[in-house]
Amino acid sequence: MANRTPLMAGNWKMNLNHLEAIAHVQKLAFALNDKDYEAVEVAVLPPFTDLRSVQTLVDGDKLKIRYGAQDLSAHVSGAYTGEISGAMLAKLNCTYVAIGHSERRQYHGETDELCNAKVKAAYLHDLTPILCVGEGLEVRKAGDQVAHTLAQVDGALKDIPAEQAARIVIAYEPVWAIGTGEVATPEDAQEVCGAIRGRLAELYDRELADAVRIQYGGSVKSGNVAAIMAQPDVDGALVGGAALDVDEFVKIVRFRDQ
Numbered sequence: 001m002a003n004r005t006p007l008m009a010g011n012w013k014m015n016l017n018h019l020e021a022i023a024h025v026q027k028l029a030f031a032l033n034d035k036d037y038e039a040v041e042v043a044v045l046p047p048f049t050d051l052r053s054v055q056t057l058v059d060g061d062k063l064k065i066r067y068g069a070q071d072l073s074a075h076v077s078g079a080y081t082g083e084i085s086g087a088m089l090a091k092l093n094c095t096y097v098a099i100g101h102s103e104r105r106q107y108h109g110e111t112d113e114l115c116n117a118k119v120k121a122a123y124l125h126d127l128t129p130i131l132c133v134g135e136g137l138e139v140r141k142a143g144d145q146v147a148h149t150l151a152q153v154d155g156a157l158k159d160i161p162a163e164q165a166a167r168i169v170i171a172y173e174p175v176w177a178i179g180t181g182e183v184a185t186p187e188d189a190q191e192v193c194g195a196i197r198g199r200l201a202e203l204y205d206r207e208l209a210d211a212v213r214i215q216y217g218g219s220v221k222s223g224n225v226a227a228i229m230a231q232p233d234v235d236g237a238l239v240g241g242a243a244l245d246v247d248e249f250v251k252i253v254r255f256r257d258q
Ligand SMILES: O=C(CO)COP(=O)(O)O
Pocket: 011, 101, 173, 177, 178, 179, 180, 181, 217, 218, 219, 220, 238, 239, 240, 241, 242
């Protein structure tokens, strides 16, 4: 099995202004040490308006924390009021960009087709997509979680060449577990994350599938992270609420100690 460095990423959603972001990242950087960074990659996904401040802090203090955005435009530039381009994010030295988060799909009608266009826009500027997929409660109750999630993967990766897909991060986030306190069981997480890796092997090849990191997201906390990370196909967590508390997020980064 490939040696995949776990990625612990905090999706702040619409929380923390740029001043709060500075305080948060400073506190996080102070708490983390070289041993943490050797074992785990740590990233934050703040709101757009925080990114310049986070960049200045990370560059100025040479921090090992990576950062990225929660979304990007599918378009390159032009008359798209309110949108943020991949070029703008790349200029801010973002490493990551989340694409197709369930809240974007749910509240902004984002389709697999749009996610596919956004994945292409991200690669155009060397950003690493964190592609978010996962089923809602009805689909889960019907037992169709694997088929539903794999269809999202297929749609988002349409026409994406292997050299680009090899760098993607996929976050399996069952919608019923997001912000509900109801975490998927480790077996639930493994079932779908394993199926995603299998689909990557079908779409590309086994070597690529073994190299891609697949995260779990949905009510991850210090108390449940270790069991989820113990699953063979789970390579990190995309953390919402618990990432807003620095102490809690540090414990998640140190999942091996929990
Ligand atoms: O949506 C999520 C991360 O992208 C998960 O959110 P919670 O950790 O708050 O459930």
